[in-house]
Each structure stands twice: as C-alpha cells, then as structure tokens.
Amino acid sequence: MQEFYKVLIVDDEMLIRQGIINYIEWENEGYKIIGEASNGEEAMQLMASDHPHILITDIVMPGMDGIELVxxxxxxxxxxxxIVLSSFENFDYVKQTFQNGVADYILKPKLNTEELLQTLNRVTQSQKNHCQSMKHTLQ
Structure with a gap:
C-alpha cells in the first residue's frame, strides 16, 4: 500500500480551496488531501485529529488568521x-511568516500546478532528508 503525504488546505475562500484541491492529481503525485478549513480555528481542530504532514494556508482570514495559525x-x-498562499506581496507578512518557520510563500496570482508541485516536492524531500538524518543519529 502506498503511503501518502497528508495535506490540509486552509483558506476562507471556498473557491480557492476547491481550486487547489482540484488543481492537482494529488494521489498520483504522492499526496492526499485529508481536509479543508476556512479559518485557523477549524484548521487547529483538524490538525489535532488528522496530523497532516503539510499545511497549505492563506494569511488573511477571519478569526484566527494565517500568521497566528502558523x-x-x-x-x-x-x-x-x-506553505503560505497569499494575495499580498506585503513584505511584513512574508517576513513574519518566515520568522515563524514556514517552508515557502506563494503568491496566489502566480500560483500554478507546476509551482505548487515543485514546492510540495521540495518540502517533502526536506522532510525525508530530516527523517533519514534523525535515523542515522539514533543508530
């Protein structure tokens, strides 16, 4: 049985969430969408129950925004x-998310299948490398 990287999508705009979900043949690429949320509070509930490997989130949302979620x-x-998606090129947002440990920041207007897949693959490769180095350290 193939193991998938579990992905959670968080955006207050349903059309954006659906676009991302339908953008990619997720399982063909080794990923599985395990849920979607419209704000940070919903996302944290799903984090607790589903433990995704990757979170793709918007920054500006009602309630708990993306910065607080991160x-x-x-x-x-x-x-x-x-991975943070945003419509804003505001440097303060970008800087704040990276200071909090995000893997990447993609502008929504520039989002396309190839860029998202490249980012996902880079992030998962980084996770694999980290896990392998942890195994070597423990041996």
Missing part, C-alpha cells in the same frame, strides 16, 4: 511543514 502549528506540531 505560530500555533509550529508550537504544537513542529514537524508539520507549512
């Missing part, structure tokens, strides 16, 4: 990789 995920689920 902080919480990195505090409670530090092994989860985070």
């Amino acid at each position: 902080k919480n995920v990195k505090e409670f689920y530090p092994e989860t990789e985070i």
Whole structure:
C-alpha cells in the first residue's frame, strides 16, 4: 500500500480551496488531501485529529488568521511543514511568516500546478532528508 503525504488546505475562500484541491492529481503525485478549513480555528481542530504532514494556508482570514495559525502549528506540531498562499506581496507578512518557520510563500496570482508541485516536492524531500538524518543519529 502506498503511503501518502497528508495535506490540509486552509483558506476562507471556498473557491480557492476547491481550486487547489482540484488543481492537482494529488494521489498520483504522492499526496492526499485529508481536509479543508476556512479559518485557523477549524484548521487547529483538524490538525489535532488528522496530523497532516503539510499545511497549505492563506494569511488573511477571519478569526484566527494565517500568521497566528502558523505560530500555533509550529508550537504544537513542529514537524508539520507549512506553505503560505497569499494575495499580498506585503513584505511584513512574508517576513513574519518566515520568522515563524514556514517552508515557502506563494503568491496566489502566480500560483500554478507546476509551482505548487515543485514546492510540495521540495518540502517533502526536506522532510525525508530530516527523517533519514534523525535515523542515522539514533543508530
């Protein structure tokens, strides 16, 4: 049985979430969408129950925004990789998300299948390398 990297999609715009979900043949690429949330509170509930490997999140959302979500995920689920999607090129947002440990930041207007797949593959390769180095350290 093939193992998939579990992915959680978080965006307050349903059309964006659906677009991302339908953008890629996820399972053919080694990923499985395990859920979607419209804000940070919903995302944290899904994090607790589903433990995704990768979180793809928007920044500007009602309630708990993406910056607060990133902080919480990195505090409670530090092994989860985070990719931020945003419509904003605001440097302060970008800087703040990277300071909180995100793997990458993609502008929504520039989002395409190839870029998202490249980012996902780079993130998962980084996870594999980290796991392998941990195994060597423990041996």
